[in-house]
Amino acid sequence: MQPLKFKPIFMERIWGGDALKTKYGFNIPYGKKIGELWCISDNRTAVSEVEGGSFDGVKLNELAKQHKNDIYGEGKSYDRFPLLIKIIDANDKLSVQVHPDDDYAYKHENGDLGKTEMWYIIDAKPGAKLVCGLKEGTTKEQFKTLLDEGRLEDCLNEIEINPGDVVYIPSGLVHAIGDGILICEIQQNSDLTYRVYDYNRVDDNGNKRELHIDKALDVIDFNLKSDKIVPEYKKIEGGSIAEVVRSKYFNTDVINIDTSVIIDTKGIFNTLVVVEGECELVCGDDMMHLKRGESVLIPASIDRYIIDGKCKVVRSYI
Template sequence: MQPLKFKPIFMERIWGGDALKTKYGFNVPYGKKIGELWCISDNTTAVSEVDGGIYDGVKLSELANKHGDELYGEGKSYGRFPLLIKIIDANDKLSVQVHPDDDYAYHHENGDIGKTEMWYIIDAKPGAKLICGLKEGTTKEQFKSLLEKESLEECLNEIEVKPGDVVYIPSGMVHAIGEGILICEIQQNSDLTYRVYDYNRVDDNGNKRELHIDKALDVIDFNLKSDKIVPKYKKVDGGSIANVVQSKYFKTDVIYVESTVNIETNGIFNTLVMVEGEGKIIYEDGEADLKSGESLLIPASIGKYTITGNCKLIRSYV
């Protein structure tokens, strides 16, 4: 199989902006607030279609069914593709929210899976902040009381971030993205979100968005909070690599390419998101161009491949 590029899937959001057009040159729908680009998805909400090559127009789910060993690795099977890869443009702040774990989702969301995720900060305005958990000592009762008073900000753990920072968001942790931040998000293949607080915003029709307070209170871990991870790069031939997340759901590296960097799939699929610069992916049977903002799915059967150029990529795998 060849490396797979997919047609972009744009999601309109109340908090979206135009960074996907201005930074990466995507032809986004005119007049829409586009908050998310779903780069690689086999979710019930949206399934990616291959863009170009011999599988042009074929859905990721169909490829996985027909070519699972080549795509995932010999003998590996996931049902649906296990990751959902996004770029998020938070022109305004997102709702305060939480995601369930696998067990809760299975029993309360018709057998669905939970959602653990991570964020790589592509760009951020000076002073931009994320909410990552709750202030130490916050109890469920205090949390509920502050919700009723519409003063939830008093218990939220805020951190300031800049481009290049990484944050890990396990299921059960209250979180939100602040305004003026562009993020590459790697997550479990789940679209389950429980909104807790939305700053009393209304949509274009004057309606408030739905909240899911009862379910959120079921799944929040009141002891969880997170700080940013500053990648620690290790030199390799032609560049440097930082391993930033190792969880049971995915592992993620940030790869900085100065000339050429060699990668081994080790019999598992890789996803690549080009967050800065441009380059080529060279493999035994050919090569694929990758521009800033684009993504590739590298099938396990590719084996070794080389990234050339002057660029920065986010690599994830299971």
């Protein structure tokens, strides 16, 4: 198979901005608040469609059924493509929220998956912050009291982040993205979010967004916190690599390409998001140009590929 590039899926959000247009050059309608670019998705909400090549116009879910062994590797199978890859433009702060684990989602969300995710910070204004868990000693009762009093910020654990940082967000962790941050998000194929607190915002029609407090209180781990990971890069031929996340849901590396880097897939599908620069992706006789902001799925049947150019990519696989 060839490497697969997909048509971008844009999601309008109350907190979105125009960074996907100004930084990455995507054609976004004037005046739209685009908060998320879904780069690779086989989610019930939206399914990616191949752009170019032999499978132009084919949906990812159809392709995965027809070419299961090519995409996933011999003997591997998933009901749907297991990862959801996004770029998030937080022009305003996101709600304080939490995601369920697989068991809870299966029982309470019609057999859906839970959601563990990670963030690579592409860009951030000076002093930008994330919420990653709760302050030490916060109990469920204290949390509920502060929520009722509209003072939830008093118990939130905030961390300051910089471009290039990584944050791992397991299910059960209370979290929120602050304003002025551009993120590459790798996650389980789930769009389940339980909003706890939304700063009393209203949409253009004066309506507040739905909260999911009861379910959130069911799944919050009150002892769970997370901190930023500053990637430690090691030299490889043609560049450098940092192994930033290792989990049962996905592994993620950040790779700096200075000239040309060769990667063996070892019979496992890879996803790449170009977060800086541009490159040529070479897979055997196939060559694909990738600009910053673009992404690609490399099927498991491709043994090795070459990234040629000067860029930074976020690579994920299972």
